Amino acid sequence: MQLPKIEVTNPEAQKLIADIKSGVYFASYRVKIAKYKWYIISFFVVVTLIIALAIGKSVASRTPTEVFFPPDLETPQPTTDIVIKSKYEPLRQEIIYFNTDLPDPVIPPFDNLIDLEPPIL
Amino acid sequence: MKPFAGLSLLLSTTLFLLSFTPAVFADSRSDYDYQYGLYRQSYSEFSVLKKDYLDTSSLDNQQKAMLSAKQSILTRDLSKASLAWYIWDLIDASKIDYPPIKSIFNALAEARQYYLSESEKSKKIITTENLKRFSSDYQESTIKHDRLLRYGIIANKIARLVRIQIDSQTAYDDLLPRLPSPMPTTVAARVEELKTMHASINSLIESLAVELKPFDGEENVDADIFYSVRINKMNEIIAIQTNWINRLIDLDLNYATSKD
Numbered sequence: 001m002q003l004p005k006i007e008v009t010n011p012e013a014q015k016l017i018a019d020i021k022s023g024v025y026f027a028s029y030r031v032k033i034a035k036y037k038w039y040i041i042s043f044f045v046v047v048t049l050i051i052a053l054a055i056g057k058s059v060a061s062r063t064p065t066e067v068f069f070p071p072d073l074e075t076p077q078p079t080t081d082i083v084i085k086s087k088y089e090p091l092r093q094e095i096i097y098f099n100t101d102l103p104d105p106v107i108p109p110f111d112n113l114i115d116l117e118p119p120i121l
Numbered sequence: 122m123k124p125f126a127g128l129s130l131l132l133s134t135t136l137f138l139l140s141f142t143p144a145v146f147a148d149s150r151s152d153y154d155y156q157y158g159l160y161r162q163s164y165s166e167f168s169v170l171k172k173d174y175l176d177t178s179s180l181d182n183q184q185k186a187m188l189s190a191k192q193s194i195l196t197r198d199l200s201k202a203s204l205a206w207y208i209w210d211l212i213d214a215s216k217i218d219y220p221p222i223k224s225i226f227n228a229l230a231e232a233r234q235y236y237l238s239e240s241e242k243s244k245k246i247i248t249t250e251n252l253k254r255f256s257s258d259y260q261e262s263t264i265k266h267d268r269l270l271r272y273g274i275i276a277n278k279i280a281r282l283v284r285i286q287i288d289s290q291t292a293y294d295d296l297l298p299r300l301p302s303p304m305p306t307t308v309a310a311r312v313e314e315l316k317t318m319h320a321s322i323n324s325l326i327e328s329l330a331v332e333l334k335p336f337d338g339e340e341n342v343d344a345d346i347f348y349s350v351r352i353n354k355m356n357e358i359i360a361i362q363t364n365w366i367n368r369l370i371d372l373d374l375n376y377a378t379s380k381d
Contacts, residue, residue, distance in 0.1 A: 086370040088292045095362045100355040102348035103274045114190050115256045
């Protein structure tokens with residue numbers, strides 16, 4: 001089925017088509033784009049980043065978080081030293097804890113001159 | 122018969138309950154603490170009353186101060202008697218018979234008697250003149266007994282060192298038959314070392330005890346050096362005793378055989 005051929009008879013439309021075909025119509029836009037090209041590039045970069053973050057977030061939320069456990073180490077067992085005690089240990093303790101401080105017991109101060117005489121200055 | 126039956130029931134119940142009552146014995150330490158507490162209390166009262174009397178010499182103040190002075194003297198001498206007994210008891214607890222300190226041990230009992238007799242004498246004080254003479258005489262006569270307490274404190278430490286030596290000898294005698302026979306050369310040498318060390322500790326303790334001469338008079342008996350010199354010597358003895366027992370235990374753990 002062939003499409004019907006449309007014949008443009010409107011002079012304004014004919015001018016517009018001619019401008020589009022010749023590129024005159026886009027000349028003003030090209031100038032504007034050339035003028036703000038860095039703003040436009042930056043805008044697209046930011047938008048791309050935001051979209052990428054949004055996509056990343058939605059993907060991450062769908063994936064369950066992987067939980068990392070430390071490698072299964074064996075439970076440390078307390079080392080059990082076999083303590084061999086001598087039967088003379090009490091005597092050793094007695095010697096070690098012998099108190100050499102003197103006087104023991106402390107002799108408190110006693111007043112050997114109890115009388116009613118006035119104190120000698 | 123009914124009243125007698127009630128009485129006998131009451132008596133038997135009382136006796137039954139008394140049989141469960143724990144016996145209370147005052148030891149020398151608690152007696153000393155009690156007596157010294159009384160002395161502190163009465164002496165602080167006496168200090169206040171004496172000041173009142175010296176500030177205002179009224180007959181009433183004199184009477185109060187006199188009574189308080191008598192009470193202070195009584196409690197002071199009872200405290201000293203208790204202290205002498207306490208030190209004597211500490212030495213006795215070591216359960217030793219060591220001639221170099223025996224004179225001090227006996228003198229402590231005499232000192233206790235002296236303080237008790239002085240406490241009795243103080244009850245006869247009536248006038249201020251009596252009090253003055255009593256205190257003046259006391260100040261001279263008590264010096265040797267007071268100093269003896271200082272000697273007694275050192276004698277107690279010596280007694281404990283001797284006790285350790287006796288116990289060490291017992292341990293040595295117990296260990297010897299459990300060592301291998303015939304004894305290896307190294308073990309024999311170590312046993313010989315123990316013997317020599319034990320003898321040298323004995324002589325150190327003896328020299329410490331012999332230096333105590335309470336009846337000959339010692340210059341520094343009231344000074345701090347009296348104790349500090351002895352502390353140094355005892356530390357030296359304890360260091361050797363520790364070394365000795367460590368060596369004995371080493372032999373016991375590494376070479377001795379169990380009797381069981």
